[in-house]
Amino acid sequence: MITLRGLTKRFGATTAVDALTVDIAPGRVTGFLGPNGAGKSTTMRMILGLDRPTAGEALIDGRPYRRLRHPLYEVGALLDATAIHPARSGRAHLLAMARSNGIPARRVDEVLATVGLDDRAAAKPGRTLSLGMGQRLGIAGALLGDPPVLMFDEPVNGLDPDGVRWVRQLMRSLARQGRTVFVSSHLMSEMQLTADQLVVIGRGRLLADAPIGDVVADSTRAVRVRSPHPDGLAALADRLAATGATVEAAGPDELTVNGVTVDRVGDLAYELGVRLHELSPQGASLERAFMELTAGSVEYAGAPGGDDR
Numbered sequence: 089m090i091t092l093r094g095l096t097k098r099f100g101a102t103t104a105v106d107a108l109t110v111d112i113a114p115g116r117v118t119g120f121l122g123p124n125g126a127g128k129s130t131t132m133r134m135i136l137g138l139d140r141p142t143a144g145e146a147l148i149d150g151r152p153y154r155r156l157r158h159p160l161y162e163v164g165a166l167l168d169a170t171a172i173h174p175a176r177s178g179r180a181h182l183l184a185m186a187r188s189n190g191i192p193a194r195r196v197d198e199v200l201a202t203v204g205l206d207d208r209a210a211a212k213p214g215r216t217l218s219l220g221m222g223q224r225l226g227i228a229g230a231l232l233g234d235p236p237v238l239m240f241d242e243p244v245n246g247l248d249p250d251g252v253r254w255v256r257q258l259m260r261s262l263a264r265q266g267r268t269v270f271v272s273s274h275l276m277s278e279m280q281l282t283a284d285q286l287v288v289i290g291r292g293r294l295l296a297d298a299p300i301g302d303v304v305a306d307s308t309r310a311v312r313v314r315s316p317h318p319d320g321l322a323a324l325a326d327r328l329a330a331t332g333a334t335v336e337a338a339g340p341d342e343l344t345v346n347g348v349t350v351d352r353v354g355d356l357a358y359e360l361g362v363r364l365h366e367l368s369p370q371g372a373s374l375e376r377a378f379m380e381l382t383a384g385s386v387e388y389a390g391a392p393g394g395d396d397r
């Protein structure tokens with residue numbers, strides 16, 4: 089269990105994390121989402137004792153990181169896959185970690201096998217590792233102490249589709265084993281397949297903490313409209329906009345409409361005599377739910393005095 093209580097971090101005038109209170113429970117994958125600069129990395133860094141909270145606390149199974157007796161046995165993390173010595177091999181990197189934490193050397197072979205790095209890959213110096221191999225090595229490091237709490241910051245960055253699927257299965261199996269799995273990602277479609285629970289933040293503040301199904305179900309569903317008559321489609325778009333719907337041109341013969349039902353769009357098209365080739369409700373997606381949730385938080389990067397890092 090990871091517990092955040094009023095967790096706050098200020099860097100000068102910037103409030104990176106703002107009074108975050110949330111429990112990240114074991115036995116499920118909790119996705120951590122937010123627009124760029126929302127405060128995800130800073131939150132993860134505070135959980136790991138790498139940044140000091142300005143106020144509040146971050147606890148791992150009830151204790152702050154600095155009070156953990158054997159940190160690697162209690163929490164494993166992948167924050168930055170490039171954080172490996174350029175001249176050191178992956179295996180040497182893991183062996184050094186194991187040795188300094190009283191973990192037997194054979195565990196290094198186990199985790200290398202788990203992440204799919206063979207002897208040759210594990211012997212390569214850090215500077216020659218691809219981003220994907222670096223990610224696998226970082227995940228191996230997180231698993232080294234077999235900890236009940238795991239955190240991964242953007243673990244699928246740089247992985248090919250096979251690698252992405254592999255990370256998804258790994259996260260799910262770690263959660264099934266009863267561990268706390270806290271993972272950030274920018275890939276919404278991937279998160280929709282991986283996470284059970286979502287914690288969404290914007291400008292450092294909590295926007296949502298709910299099962300993923302609830303977050304997605306709360307989002308509005310778009311309606312796709314296609315017509316072979318551009319003028320008719322334009323007239324329909326104007327009419328829909330006048331009724332308060334949000335209308336986007338998705339192509340020369342296609343509209344994406346939000347804020348009205350399919351029936352209403354169909355009725356208006358009929359009234360205007362516009363011939364349609366398609367009128368279909370779109371599936372709810374995490375992508376849309378995320379956009380709606382964070383709509384008020386994304387202009388942050390461009391705001392006067394804002395900091396886009």
Ligand SMILES: Nc1ncnc2c1ncn2[C@@H]1O[C@H](COP(=O)(O)OP(=O)(O)OP(=O)(O)O)[C@@H](O)[C@H]1O
Pocket residue numbers: 099102103104122123124125126127128129130131395396397
């Ligand atoms: N060491 C620092 N000094 C000053 N400001 C910082 C520092 N670290 C982070 N910030 C600022 O804090 C805010 C949150 O940054 P953070 O990196 O935690 O966001 P994030 O959600 O991880 O973003 P991204 O998705 O882009 O990685 C940003 O405005 C960032 O510029």
